[in-house]
Amino acid sequence: MELLLKKNVDKLGRVGDVVKVREGYARNFLLPKGLATSVTPANLKQIEKEKMKMELLLKEERDRLQGVLEKISAASCTITARANAEGRLFGSISSAMIAEALAKEGYPVEEEMVLLDVPIKTCGVFDVTVALNIEMKTKCKVTVVAEESSQPVKE
Numbered sequence: 001m002e003l004l005l006k007k008n009v010d011k012l013g014r015v016g017d018v019v020k021v022r023e024g025y026a027r028n029f030l031l032p033k034g035l036a037t038s039v040t041p042a043n044l045k046q047i048e049k050e051k052m053k054m055e056l057l058l059k060e061e062r063d064r065l066q067g068v069l070e071k072i073s074a075a076s077c078t079i080t081a082r083a084n085a086e087g088r089l090f091g092s093i094s095s096a097m098i099a100e101a102l103a104k105e106g107y108p109v110e111e112e113m114v115l116l117d118v119p120i121k122t123c124g125v126f127d128v129t130v131a132l133n134i135e136m137k138t139k140c141k142v143t144v145v146a147e148e149s150s151q152p153v154k155e
Contacts, residue, residue, distance in 0.1 A: 001026050003036035004043050006050075016051045065132050068108065072130050076141035077101040083123050083146035092119035098128055098142055120144055 003026055005017045013019045018039055021030065030036040037043050079101050082090045095114035102109040115129040115137075123144050131137040 002039050003030060004039045004047055005036050006047065007035050009035055015054060016047045062136070065136050069132060069136055069138050072102070072107050072109065072132075072140055073138040074140075075102060075105060075107050076143065077105050078143045078145060080145050080147045081123075087123035087146065089121050089123070089144070092121045093142075093144055094119050101142070102130075102140070 001023050002018055002020050005013050005015055005019060008014050079093055079097060095116045096111045098114045099109045099111045109130060113130050115131055120126055123146050126142045127139045128142045129137055129139055
């Protein structure tokens with residue numbers, strides 16, 4: 001069955017694409033959720049108009065995000081954590097902690113935007129990738145320092 005997509009669908013297509021799917025998928029998922037419609041000349045024209053509007057909105061959003069991206073690329077934050085004498089942390093620095101530190105510095109970053117391959121487990125300076133969306137990514141500096149021990153030394 002051929003359908004015209006009204007919204008972007010992961011692993012299927014983008015708005016305005018004509019896709020061929022099985023009837024059950026169309027009848028039980030795409031059509032009831034309003035993600036697709038039948039292929040007619042009128043629907044094609046309507047989707048084309050909506051696609052033009054979406055492109056304008058995306059361009060404006062991309063311009064706005066570019067400014068945010070430049071700010072974040074110049075950003076740096078410092079996170080203090082408990083560590084041993086060799087600089088290994090008693091735990092790890094997660095993307096949530098980095099997002100919180102950047103937010104305190106005044107950068108609008110969510111946890112999902114911070115991309116870490118593995119949690120940070122040592123003290124040092126790290127380049128961390130921040131992705132505002134699929135296309136727009138940048139790196140910022142994160143410095144992890146050992147927390148000063150406030151407990152007195154026993155003799």
